[in-house]
Amino acid sequence: MNRTISFAAVALLIAALGAASGTALVVGQRNRPDPSDPARHITLKLGHALDQQHPVHKAMVLFADRLDELSSGAVTVDIIPNGQLGSETELLEQVQHGALAMTKVSTAPLESFVPEMSVFGLPYLFRDEPHFWAVLEGPIGKELLAKGAESGLRGLCYYDAGARSFYTVNRPILKPDDLQGLKIRVQASPTSMEMVETLGGSPTPISFGELYSALQQKMVDGAENNPPSFHKTRHFEVCKHYSLDEHTRVPDLLLVNEELWQQLPPQVQQWIEEAIEESVAYERELWQKDTRDALEAVQKEGVTIHYPDKTLFADKAAPMLQAFNEAQDEASERIAALIARIQEVTP
Numbered sequence: 568m569n570r571t572i573s574f575a576a577v578a579l580l581i582a583a584l585g586a587a588s589g590t591a592l593v594v595g596q597r598n599r600p601d602p603s604d605p606a607r608h609i610t611l612k613l614g615h616a617l618d619q620q621h622p623v624h625k626a627m628v629l630f631a632d633r634l635d636e637l638s639s640g641a642v643t644v645d646i647i648p649n650g651q652l653g654s655e656t657e658l659l660e661q662v663q664h665g666a667l668a669m670t671k672v673s674t675a676p677l678e679s680f681v682p683e684m685s686v687f688g689l690p691y692l693f694r695d696e697p698h699f700w701a702v703l704e705g706p707i708g709k710e711l712l713a714k715g716a717e718s719g720l721r722g723l724c725y726y727d728a729g730a731r732s733f734y735t736v737n738r739p740i741l742k743p744d745d746l747q748g749l750k751i752r753v754q755a756s757p758t759s760m761e762m763v764e765t766l767g768g769s770p771t772p773i774s775f776g777e778l779y780s781a782l783q784q785k786m787v788d789g790a791e792n793n794p795p796s797f798h799k800t801r802h803f804e805v806c807k808h809y810s811l812d813e814h815t816r817v818p819d820l821l822l823v824n825e826e827l828w829q830q831l832p833p834q835v836q837q838w839i840e841e842a843i844e845e846s847v848a849y850e851r852e853l854w855q856k857d858t859r860d861a862l863e864a865v866q867k868e869g870v871t872i873h874y875p876d877k878t879l880f881a882d883k884a885a886p887m888l889q890a891f892n893e894a895q896d897e898a899s900e901r902i903a904a905l906i907a908r909i910q911e912v913t914p
């Protein structure tokens with residue numbers, strides 16, 4: 568998908584955002600905006616798919632509050648949660664085309680816009696949590712955030728989304744063979760499809776918001792996600808087995824329309840970056856606690872937690888990573904080089 572936004576589109580975006588909030592969005596202004604002057608008030612709309620109790624939503628609320636404080640009320644973030652504005656792919660399109668200023672998505676649907684993001688969908692590429700964060704916080708993580716700008720989607724930060732594991736309605740996944748014949752919901756991402764297929768299941772892409780009823784109606788036999796999401800979506804009401812194989816670490820990402828970003832006054836960019844830094848630190852703390860609480864809560868609701876031997880899954884998935892080294896096309900070569908760099912990172 569190419570970047571199609573033009574300066575005219577940005578002007579429209581600004582007008583739309585201003586009209587929606589009843590204020591005007593000022594672009595290119597060098598001085599500190601005056602909160603008492605509505606013509607200098609900026610409202611940034613941020614749509615996402617998560618529940619309001621989810622730690623990532625709470626962290627974005629802190630981002631909005633801090634930005635409001637830092638700018639003395641001159642810059643407001645209007646958060647629209649729960650997929651009210653559409654699926655994550657639709658949210659990305661809206662930001663890319665300028666209908667929405669910001670979104671928070673998983674890197675999985677982002678890989679259709681920024682192919683390099685597919686590395687996060689590769690099973691067991693990250694050895695453990697410290698390795699994962701060393702990559703995200705180092706040069707590779709920063710490069711990947713900036714990469715989105717070429718598609719009109721500037722990455723601002725990563726939020727912790729833990730590790731993803733399988734949960735199923737009827738029987739537990741204790742080894743890859745247990746996936747045989749099971750339909751497993753995946754995100755809108757070719758890498759997630761391939762991951763489930765390589766491990767032996769039948770991947771079925773369904774949007775996050777439609778998954779509860781898909782599980783209930785037995786359109787799929789299971790899905791995969793991190794503990795807070797498994798809990799907050801109440802998928803545990805249908806799926807009674809959660810197998811912590813931790814096959815991938817797919818982060819969440821906050822993005823802004825690139826052209827809008829470029830037109831924000833440097834002072835506003837600085838406030839946004841500062842507020843984000845605090846929100847990221849807050850989310851990392853919340854995440855740890857929420858993961859423990861979620862696992863406890865789902866067990867109380869009758870879910871059995873399983874701890875399968877991860878090496879069985881990693882061995883079965885290994886050819887998926889290997890395939891990039893053998894492929895001859897330019898895109899695969901780029902990903903293979905990125906994989907090699909990631910593997911070399913030490914915390």
Ligand code: GCU
Pocket residue numbers: 616617623655671672673728754774775791792793796819
């Ligand atoms: C996680 C992630 C969401 C994503 C969801 C999914 O919960 O935080 O952004 O939508 O996974 O599986 O679709």
